[in-house]
Amino acid sequence: MASQATRLRLGQLADSVRLILFRQDRILLNAGELFWSPRSAESLEAEFSALLHIGEFGGSRYLAAELDVEAGLESRSLRSLLFSETDADLELLSRARQLLNWYGTHRYCGICGSPTVLREGERMLECTTCSHQFFPRINPCVIVLVTRGEEVLLARSARFRTGYYSCLAGFVEIGETPEQTIEREVREESGVEVDNIRYVESQSWPFPSQLMLGFLADYRSGDIVPEPGEIEDAAWFHVKNLPPTPSAGVSVAGRLIEGYARSMRDPL
Structure with a gap:
């Protein structure tokens, strides 16, 4: 009621x-x-x-x-x-x-435990006792399509739909730039090294509050070694023979894959 x-x-x-x-x-x-x-x-x-x-x-x-x-x-x-x-x-x-x-x-203050209240005219919660302020948090992530000529590196985790593959991705850690995160995540998840990292586009992803930063990167060296417990499979796929991947209509991963595949199939 x-x-x-x-x-x-x-x-x-x-x-x-x-x-x-x-x-x-x-x-x-x-x-x-x-x-x-x-x-x-x-x-x-x-x-x-x-x-x-x-x-x-x-x-x-x-x-x-x-x-x-x-x-x-x-x-x-x-x-x-x-x-x-x-x-x-x-x-x-x-x-x-x-x-x-x-x-x-954030209904209660993480400093003193008192209730918080919304402040009129501002997107902010304020503690009713110590006045500590809390603003909406956004978690930056990178998602990267690693390329090797007409091949792209795609991976899948156990939580993916059967048969689906996508780009490598991970959260930006404290003190890192997005480019450093890409180098680390690609190395950890696949065992390969990359260079020529370039930004393409971004996407808000509300699960729960990520900002996905989409990149392309060129393969430099190394053999694929999927990260145990994180990556179920990773492999090189030719752009003319791709596995099922996320839809370009709703996912920056899908747009990275589709855009690169199109550029290889129909070069200017």
């Missing part, structure tokens, strides 16, 4: 506002639709977390909230929507999920 405070908050919102509602990492659908009006959300009779400002698009302001119950609603995981929604909608959903994750994991 929604509290009086929740009903009051929803009742004060303009009709043009759209809400993105989550319950435990799943998006709650409004008769199959992604977004809720304040009136339709109020009818759920559920308790909401703080309403977090996501952004404005197409003349509407978008807010996100976490529900305390599923309320018998149809729901979808964010991953399941990657292939079916527009880029604009996915950007809103991605930002909503990341901000709700940040809010949910």
